[in-house]
Amino acid sequence: MTPSPAVVQPDQELITEILDELDLEHTVDSEGDLAISTSELTVFFLFGSEGDLFTIRTFYDRHYSVDEKPMLLTALNEWNADTMWPKVYAFTPDSGVIRVIGDAQLYIGAGVTREHLTTVIAHWVRFAIKFHRWLADRLAFEAG
Template identity: 90%
Template structure:
């Protein structure tokens, strides 16, 4: 019988190690959260206050007006219905400007294997970028 792989409790240090292994350049933001930033999006790696939830939250750098909301919500709903992650939603700032946010979450309260965590991080970052490309194409189609 093969022994089961070791279970680890993810933390920021482990996430930084995984991002280095995946060759993904990252920084710490002003609040101490790990982030990957590009011109199109910023991906944050967050841990819930109870320590049982790991979230990859992406803020997309394109801004929308409230007039764009029906078209944007239709596209986001289409993505959410067809795709497991990230789950995406619009966020309207006090100024009335809308942004798109994507979330992927993993329960880590009982621990996970390092291999699984590495796979999750790689796929979620790739999916955050894939969504950006999909939304850009989808909205370009709408406006043509």
């Protein structure tokens, strides 16, 4: 019988190692959160307060007006219905400017294999970028 792969408990240090292996440039922000930042989006790698949830949360840098909200929500709902991750949603802070945020989460309370974690991170980051491109194309089509 083949032994089971080793299970690890992910932490910021391990995520940093994996990002380095994947050649993904990253930084730690002023609040101590690990992130990948580009001109179009910022991807954060976060751990739940109980330590049992790993989240990749993407903040897309384009802002939308209230007038664009119906078209935006239609596009976000389409993505969420057709795609497993990231799940995306509109967030409207008090300023009234609408932001798009994407989330993908993995339960890590029992640990995960390093190989699985590496695969998840690579796919989630790729799909965070893919969503950005998809949304830009989708909204350009609607506006055209």
